[in-house]
Amino acid sequence: MSLPRKVDPISTTLLQKIKECLDSLNEKMxxxxxxxxxxxxxxxxxxxxxxxxxTLLSLPDHLRKTAVTLCKLxxxxxxxxxxxxxxxxxxxxxxxxxxxxxxxxxxxxxGRKAYFYVEKEETQDGVKESWEK
Amino acid sequence: xxxxxxxxxxKGGTGKTLLSINLAALYANRGKSVALLDLDFRAPSLQAxxxxxxxxxxxxxxxxxxxxxxxxxxxLSQAHAKRGRLLVGLANPxxxxxxxxxxxxxxxxxxxxxxxxSLKTSLLNDAxxxxxxxxxxxxxxxxxxxxxxxxxxxxxVSGTDISDIKGTQRMIDELxxxxxxxTGLIMNKVLTEVLSSKSERADLAHKLLNSYNLPMIEMxxxxxxxxxxxxxxxxxxxxxxxxxxxxxxRVATNIENL
Numbered sequence: 001m002s003l004p005r006k007v008d009p010i011s012t013t014l015l016q017k018i019k020e021c022l023d024s025l026n027e028k029m030x031x032x033x034x035x036x037x038x039x040x041x042x043x044x045x046x047x048x049x050x051x052x053x054x055t056l057l058s059l060p061d062h063l064r065k066t067a068v069t070l071c072k073l074x075x076x077x078x079x080x081x082x083x084x085x086x087x088x089x090x091x092x093x094x095x096x097x098x099x100x101x102x103x104x105x106x107x108x109x110x111g112r113k114a115y116f117y118v119e120k121e122e123t124q125d126g127v128k129e130s131w132e133k
Numbered sequence: 134x135x136x137x138x139x140x141x142x143x144k145g146g147t148g149k150t151l152l153s154i155n156l157a158a159l160y161a162n163r164g165k166s167v168a169l170l171d172l173d174f175r176a177p178s179l180q181a182x183x184x185x186x187x188x189x190x191x192x193x194x195x196x197x198x199x200x201x202x203x204x205x206x207x208x209l210s211q212a213h214a215k216r217g218r219l220l221v222g223l224a225n226p227x228x229x230x231x232x233x234x235x236x237x238x239x240x241x242x243x244x245x246x247x248x249x250x251s252l253k254t255s256l257l258n259d260a261x262x263x264x265x266x267x268x269x270x271x272x273x274x275x276x277x278x279x280x281x282x283x284x285x286x287x288x289x290v291s292g293t294d295i296s297d298i299k300g301t302q303r304m305i306d307e308l309x310x311x312x313x314x315x316t317g318l319i320m321n322k323v324l325t326e327v328l329s330s331k332s333e334r335a336d337l338a339h340k341l342l343n344s345y346n347l348p349m350i351e352m353x354x355x356x357x358x359x360x361x362x363x364x365x366x367x368x369x370x371x372x373x374x375x376x377x378x379x380x381x382x383r384v385a386t387n388i389e390n391l
Binding site: 050051052053054055056057061064065068071072074118119 | 239240242243244246247250251253275278279282308311312313
């Protein structure tokens with residue numbers, strides 16, 4: 001019977017780092033493939049466009065689904081969008097990143113997670129509405 | 134979890150407001166908690182029907198980000214709901230407000246969409262309402278498309294006029310389907326002769342089913358009693374035994390099951 005091999009903590013960190021790099025590379029490649037496939041207009045000058053209903057109507061079906069879901073969720077990771085659309089996380093990640101490149105969606109990193117949102121809006125008085133039921 | 138129902142049409146004068154008010158009252162009389170919102174900012178009408186002459190906050194203010202939704206809602210349960218709760222959110226009927234709402238830019242419309250979408254959390258989750266009913270503007274304009282995108286179910290009302298039928302069909306194909314909306318169709322003001330003849334009724338129903346392929350289709354005759362009442366009262370509450378009230382009762386049940 002062979003004993004389980006002791007894993008070197010440095011190797012674990014290294015493997016984790018390699019995995020993150022590969023994930024990031026994969027994400028970028030998926031975005032490039034999507035852009036090539038659909039020939040979408042990419043905002044080059046960094047000026048964001050507006051994701052209103054008329055824009056939603058003009059998007060291809062697969063991107064519209066992602067964009068509408070993000071509008072509903074307000075602020076979400078690719079995982080959270082994928083849970084709603086029932087599509088793979090990698091697919092949603094690619095669509096969300098494409099929407100970012102098109103200037104309709106913004107992206108921010110919090111630690112390891114990437115959050116996507118359409119437009120931040122300040123809540124009134126910073127408090128949640130309370131209701132008498 | 135409750136539902137947001139948008140009542141929409143391709144053309145004006147199809148009976149959206151009549152259906153919205155009566156559907157809201159019907160649910161409230163079934164013991165449900167309902168909010169009826171007037172999203173027809175070009176031609177607000179609920180304030181006249183419910184005889185509310187002034188309001189501190191309007192739905193316009195909510196969409197402008199000036200106030201919370203609960204400040205807009207007037208509780209009319211005592212006067213109009215036998216068992217449940219009926220809250221009403223009004224659109225500002227002043228000419229200045231109407232003009233201002235028609236001149237909004239795309240960025241404002243995008244924020245308005247976000248605020249309408251957040252009603253699902255504030256009204257259905259937090260306030261615990263069973264139904265939110267949007268009475269919308271006719272046709273394809275920002276406020277009505279925003280309402281459709283934010284709704285769970287869309288009830289489209291059409292007359293029997295050929296231009297209305299064709300326009301409605303296009304709207305279902307090119308708008309509701311793109312947003313994957315559960316849609317029901319109401320053919321309103323159908324000639325009584327058509328509905329009283331079994332063969333003509335079956336023929337029309339068959340034609341509609343073939344054209345629209347929707348899960349819920351109802352046909353409502355043109356009732357002189359309703360025209361006579363002129364939206365001055367909630368017709369189904371005053372006349373619960375009227376055939377119109379019976380049809381709407383069926384529509385309400387169908388929406389619950391959609």
